[in-house]
Amino acid sequence: MRLLEYESKTLLREMGMEVPLGRLAHSPEEAAAAAKELGTAVVLKPQVPIGGRGKAGGLAFVDRETEVIPAAERLFATPLRGYEVKLLLVEQQIQARQEFYLGITYDPAARGPVLLASAAGGVEIEAMTERVLRRPLSLVRPWPTFRSREVAAGLGLTGPALLRMTTAIDRLVETFLKFDALLAEINPLMLTDDGRLVAVDAHIELDPDAAFRHQDVVARFGLAGRGERTLSEFERRAAEIDQADHRGVAGRMVQFDGDLGLLIGGGGASLTVFDAVLDAGLRPANYCEIGGNPSVWKVKELTKLILSQPQVKRIAVIMNVVSNTRVDLVARGVIKGILELGRDPATTIAAFRIPGSWEEEGFALLQRYGVPFYTRETSMDQVVAMIAQDKR
Amino acid sequence: MGIFIKVEIDPSLCAPDGGRKLVNVCPVNVFALDQDRVVTDAENEDECTLCGLCLNLYPPGAVVVRRLYRE
Amino acid sequence: MAILADERTRIIVQGITGREAATFTAESLAYGARIVAGVTPGKGGQEVHGVPVYDTVAAALADHPAEATVISVPAPLLKDAALEAIENGLQLVVIVTERIPRRDIAEVLELARERGSRVIGPNSLGVISPGKTRVGMCGGSADAVRRAYTPGPVGVMSRSGGMTTEIASLLTHAGLGQSTCVSVGGDPIVGSTFLELLPLYEADPETRAVVIFGEPGSTMEEALAAHLAAYGSRLPIIAFIAGRFADRMPGVRFGHAAAIVEGGRGSPAAKIAALRQAGVRVADHLRDLPSLVQEAIG
Numbered sequence: 219m220r221l222l223e224y225e226s227k228t229l230l231r232e233m234g235m236e237v238p239l240g241r242l243a244h245s246p247e248e249a250a251a252a253a254k255e256l257g258t259a260v261v262l263k264p265q266v267p268i269g270g271r272g273k274a275g276g277l278a279f280v281d282r283e284t285e286v287i288p289a290a291e292r293l294f295a296t297p298l299r300g301y302e303v304k305l306l307l308v309e310q311q312i313q314a315r316q317e318f319y320l321g322i323t324y325d326p327a328a329r330g331p332v333l334l335a336s337a338a339g340g341v342e343i344e345a346m347t348e349r350v351l352r353r354p355l356s357l358v359r360p361w362p363t364f365r366s367r368e369v370a371a372g373l374g375l376t377g378p379a380l381l382r383m384t385t386a387i388d389r390l391v392e393t394f395l396k397f398d399a400l401l402a403e404i405n406p407l408m409l410t411d412d413g414r415l416v417a418v419d420a421h422i423e424l425d426p427d428a429a430f431r432h433q434d435v436v437a438r439f440g441l442a443g444r445g446e447r448t449l450s451e452f453e454r455r456a457a458e459i460d461q462a463d464h465r466g467v468a469g470r471m472v473q474f475d476g477d478l479g480l481l482i483g484g485g486g487a488s489l490t491v492f493d494a495v496l497d498a499g500l501r502p503a504n505y506c507e508i509g510g511n512p513s514v515w516k517v518k519e520l521t522k523l524i525l526s527q528p529q530v531k532r533i534a535v536i537m538n539v540v541s542n543t544r545v546d547l548v549a550r551g552v553i554k555g556i557l558e559l560g561r562d563p564a565t566t567i568a569a570f571r572i573p574g575s576w577e578e579e580g581f582a583l584l585q586r587y588g589v590p591f592y593t594r595e596t597s598m599d600q601v602v603a604m605i606a607q608d609k610r
Numbered sequence: 611m612g613i614f615i616k617v618e619i620d621p622s623l624c625a626p627d628g629g630r631k632l633v634n635v636c637p638v639n640v641f642a643l644d645q646d647r648v649v650t651d652a653e654n655e656d657e658c659t660l661c662g663l664c665l666n667l668y669p670p671g672a673v674v675v676r677r678l679y680r681e
Numbered sequence: 682m683a684i685l686a687d688e689r690t691r692i693i694v695q696g697i698t699g700r701e702a703a704t705f706t707a708e709s710l711a712y713g714a715r716i717v718a719g720v721t722p723g724k725g726g727q728e729v730h731g732v733p734v735y736d737t738v739a740a741a742l743a744d745h746p747a748e749a750t751v752i753s754v755p756a757p758l759l760k761d762a763a764l765e766a767i768e769n770g771l772q773l774v775v776i777v778t779e780r781i782p783r784r785d786i787a788e789v790l791e792l793a794r795e796r797g798s799r800v801i802g803p804n805s806l807g808v809i810s811p812g813k814t815r816v817g818m819c820g821g822s823a824d825a826v827r828r829a830y831t832p833g834p835v836g837v838m839s840r841s842g843g844m845t846t847e848i849a850s851l852l853t854h855a856g857l858g859q860s861t862c863v864s865v866g867g868d869p870i871v872g873s874t875f876l877e878l879l880p881l882y883e884a885d886p887e888t889r890a891v892v893i894f895g896e897p898g899s900t901m902e903e904a905l906a907a908h909l910a911a912y913g914s915r916l917p918i919i920a921f922i923a924g925r926f927a928d929r930m931p932g933v934r935f936g937h938a939a940a941i942v943e944g945g946r947g948s949p950a951a952k953i954a955a956l957r958q959a960g961v962r963v964a965d966h967l968r969d970l971p972s973l974v975q976e977a978i979g
Contacts (some may be wrong), residue, residue, distance in 0.1 A: 270926050326899060330787045335879070357788035398784050428782035430757060485867060486841025486896055488923035490967055496926050497966075513638075514657050538847035539829055541821020550614050550656055555612065573850075575821060579660070579677075583614065586679040594829075594850050597968040 219424040219441045222265045227423040229435075230404070233393045235386060237417045239307035246290035253286045256425050259311040260286070264293050266301035267444075269421065279497035289302060312416050317406035318373060320387060322394040323354065331355040331394065333387070337373045339406030361391045397435060398428035411463045450603045454524065456506070459519045466512025466543070468520055476501025478568065478605070479524035481517070481552065484509035487598065491536050494599035496607035503530045516598050517551025518558070525559055527565070529544030532568040534605055536598050541572045545580035548572055553587050564588035567607070571601040612655030613636070614675040617641075619648060623672035632673065635663045683810035683861045684836070684888070685773055690814055691747035693728045693771075693978040694719045695738065695762045697729045701777075703816070705753075706730055711823035714814045717745035720762075735954055738769045744812035749773035749816050751807060759787035759803070763898030767798045776802035779868060790872050800872025806864040812847075819864055820846045833858015835974055836916075838865055838875050838880040838902070839894035844923075848894055848970065855971030860888040869898070875905040883915050889978045892970060893920045897927040898947040906955035915940070917977035919962045925949045 221229070221592035227237040239254035242265075253260045262278040264271060271277055276298045278289040293553045294303050313500035325332040335351045351372045355361060366387035370380045386407065394402040401423040408416045429436055436442055451459065456471035467484070478500050484507040495502050504524055508517070524533055535552055537543065549570065555562045570584055584591040592601050617640055621628050629648035632641040638657040640650055641664070664673045686692075692709075696702045697719025707730040710716055718741040719729055725736035735741035738750070750766045752774065753823050754760065759778045766774050767789070774793065776786075781803050793800045801808055807817010811830040819842065820826035829850040838846040842864040849862050863878060865871055875893050882888045895902040902922065909918065928948050953963050962973045 324783055324870065327904065329790050331784075356791065358783060358791050372861070395784070396781055400783055425783050427756065427780045428784065431782070439761055483843060486839065486844035486894060486923050487733065487847065489841075489896060490844070490921075492964070493923060493925050515653070538843045539820075539825075539850045541825055541846065543816075547657075547659070552614055554656060561644070575825060582677075583679045585732070595854055597851055597966075598847070599967045 219426050219429065219436075219437065219444060220265060220267045221422045221424065221441075222305075223263060223420060224265055224305075225439050226402075226420040227417060229397060229422060230417055230420055232391070232394055233389050233396070235389045235393075235404075235417050236414060238309040238312055238354035240307050243290065243306045243308050244304065246287045246294065249290035249306055249308050250286045250512050253280065253283065256308060256310050258283060259338075261309050261311050262286070262289055262293055263307040263309065264303040265296055265305040265307055266298050266303060268299050268301060271298060276303075281491055288449050294401035312408050312410060312418055314406070314408035314418075316409045318383070318409065319350075319403075319405045320390055320407050321401070321403035321405065322390060322399070323401045323403075325354075330353055330357060331388040333369065333391070335369050335373055335387070339408075345497050353368070354584050355391065355394075361388070365541050377407055378413055382563075384414070386417075391421070397422070398425045398431060399423060452504070452527070455523055456520065459516060459523065462562055463516045466508060466516055467508035467514060468512065469506050469508065470505065470507045471520075471529075472505040474504055474545030475529065476503045477529050477531050479503045479504055479521075479527075479530045480509060481520065481524065481533060481535045482506060482550075483540065483543075483572075486536040487536075488522070491598050491602060495534075497599075498602050500602070500606055503527055508537075508548075509543065512548065512551070514551040514554065517548050521552045522559060525556065526560070532566055534568040534602070535570045535572065536601055537572040537574075539594055539596065541574055542572065543572070545572045545577040546583060547576075549580040549583045549589075553583065553589070560578050564590075568605045569601050571596065571598060611650075611652050612658070612678075614679055615655045615658040615675065616678055617650045617655055617658065618674040618676065619650065620672050620674075621648065626666045629672070631667050632664050635667060637661060637663070640664070651669065653670070682884050682887045683813055684750055684878070684885050685801070685808050685810070685861055685863065686814050686816045686858055687810050687886065688713065688715070688813040690715060690745065690749050690773070690816065691745070692716045692740065692749045692751065692814075692816055693745070693747045694732070694751040695721075695750055695766065697721055697734055698724050698727065698837050699753055699828050699956060702751075702753040703729050705751075705818035706732060708826075709815050709818075710821045712815050712826055714816065717747050718742075738765045738771070742769055742771075747771065749775065751775045751777060751817050753777040756781045758783050760789055763800075764792060767793050767796050768813075770798075772798055773808075774798050774800045774872070775805060775807050775817065776800060776866070776872070777805060777807065777817060778802075778805035781868070783870065785884075786868070786870055790870065793872060801863060802866040802868070802872060804842075804868040806845060806868035808861060808863050809845075810850075810861045813861050817864070819862065820829075820849070826975070830862065831858040833860065834887060834889035834978060835859050836885075836888045836891040837862035837894075838878055838891065839863070840867055840896045840899070841894055841923075842867070844894045848892060848921075851967070851971055852974065853893070853973065857971055857974055860885060865901075867896075871901075874901045876908050878900070879905065879914060879916075881906075884908040888916065890917045890919060892974060893918065895920060895922040895949070895952055897924040897949050900947065902952040906952070906959040909959035909961065913960070917962065919964065919970060919973045919977060920953075920954075920956050921964045921967055922949045922952050923967075924957070925953075
């Protein structure tokens with residue numbers, strides 16, 4: 219769950235980090251009013267969930283009152299990497315003596331959080347050529363302040379600036395842990411001429427799997443559902459079918475424009491089958507994972523949905539050896555869906571390959587309806603290859 | 611009746627309650643009460659998992675689960 | 682021989698009274714696994730398929746010493762259950778639970794490293810040493826496990842639980858049995874990677890080849906490749922990497938939580954190239970795995 223800049227800064231400010239004085243604006247007029255209140259030298263920052271807005275031409279530094287409205291109008295009218303701009307953060311400009319980078323994220327190789335710090339802020343961490351300090355964070359023991367001090371010293375700071383940086387690092391660590399963040403980044407963190415450290419841009423991502431512990435934050439910023447892909451009508455209906463019946467899961471239905479419908483197993487099996495489909499030169503109509511032990515009704519409805527696309531001629535039903543899913547119940551669902559569409563299972567099912575629990579029962583059913591089926595001895599990609607041959 | 615499964619009830623063998631226990635025992639709601647009579651729900655018949663719970667409540671023959679695709 | 686667990690391994694199940702856990706407990710017992718106790722706080726004194734249930738791991742182990750645990754509890758309770766297992770000295774901790782907060786699992790893995798416990802998972806279906814034992818739920822019912830898995834010389838490590846069984850089944854059909862199969866887990870952070878398990882297979886005289894099943898995302902395959910390129914292995918390694926199509930759709934997650942290509946990392950094409958460079962036999966098609974294994978072990 220990626221927080222917008224102003225949301226990230228709200229959390230950081232509440233944790234004791236200094237951020238620039240700012241106001242939100244939903245329109246050019248509100249931006250002008252905010253600029254007037256904040257003083258002339260302001261920066262207008264679109265609140266969209268992407269990094270590198272500066273490079274994308276998404277920031278406007280404004281030094282004269284008359285320039286605010288035209289600049290804001292331009293920003294509101296210019297989508298950034300597909301995101302419409304609906305909200306601007308208007309902030310006082312900060313004059314930096316030096317810019318720093320501070321970030322904490324999970325390092326999959328180290329399997330824990332790591333603090334990254336650099337004395338060259340302002341650019342993306344991936345592009346940083348300056349030395350980046352890395353310090354692993356323990357989750358078993360509390361982060362000691364001396365560690366922050368060591369990092370501050372490592373950034374070349376001395377005197378009051380070193381002490382302020384030490385506090386800033388402590389605050390970032392606290393924020394990262396308190397909110398179950400996957401990423402907490404301040405870039406740039408600016409050291410001003412009068413010795414203050416100000417978080418000029420910030421980016422926090424929260425862990426969706428920990429959202430149950432942070433319902434207050436979720437509600438406060440309206441995070442539920444944020445960042446999810448917009449579903450097509452087809453995908454939305456698949457989600458409805460899934461929710462209407464708790465038995466089994468129909469996850470990740472994605473629509474494509476091919477003529478071969480797919481009902482495939484979850485996880486690694488679906489990846490394997492989809493590769494095989496593309497390798498064989500077949501054109502998939504959809505990606506769809508089913509798992510758990512779905513009801514006959516759920517499989518039937520998904521089958522009908524997939525076959526309802528006019529270009530879809532056939533459907534392939536392919537899974538790995540299953541232990542939880544019932545072969546016979548899936549077979550019933552697919553056949554029933556096809557029959558309800560007034561079509562013939564024998565010619566509409568390109569291949570059925572689900573070995574595993576209750577397979578004898580499933581195979582007897584498939585045989586009865588003349589459906590081509592395969593046992594575990596034929597691997598999933600072999601089945602796909604046979605479908606491709608069959609087509610020629 | 612389902613396309614794949616047909617469940618037949620002989621109420622005369624379902625003493626003393628005419629088969630009411632069937633309604634509760636079935637995990638996929640094949641059985642329902644219609645007024646005072648126990649009937650089967652066609653849509654749910656096809657959900658039958660062949661678990662056999664309904665076969666053990668009353669004497670043999672009271673409930674018969676037919677797999678139409680095997681006939 | 683086998684790695685991680687064999688017929689002597691004594692197992693407890695945390696969350697044993699859950700529906701899924703009760704089912705795999707019964708089937709694992711039928712397969713011959715030595716499940717000696719279960720733990721569900723508040724349900725101490727009950728029995729699940731003849732296995733006594735305790736309120737705490739400490740109480741369970743006091744009556745029934747064990748080396749391994751399978752944890753199948755809701756995600757919010759996972760951290761506490763896993764810390765309890767590690768603090769009580771269990772050496773093998775298999776975590777079935779998925780969608781665990783990142784911070785919780787990282788804390789569990791950090792403590793496990795300090796205490797020397799080996800964690801498999803999270804989001805794992807477990808470990809199976811065919812003909813000897815099963816720690817977890819890989820393969821389903823005892824009968825289904827016997828049909829898919831057979832004892833033999835091939836180690837299997839898979840990021841997909843379902844594909845662990847599928848690959849074992851393909852090998853079995855080709856007359857190739859397995860020493861130990863490990864579902865390493867589909868989450869972004871897991872307790873044991875391919876690279877960390879490889880030395881166990883290398884130390885197992887019975888294992889003569891290792892098959893790995895990789896996916897988009899994570900750097901588990903790359904880390905293994907880098908190690909092999911530098912140090913090699915006594916064992917031939919045969920790999921299949923699924924999800925090549927995901928390279929064309931960066932940022933979209935398919936299947937497991939970790940199966941996502943981000944910022945140029947985790948690309949299946951890059952994994953395949955790195956593994957081939959390191960001398961790994963990478964199968965173009967899943968169906969080629971058994972013949973590549975056969976070739977490798979002669």
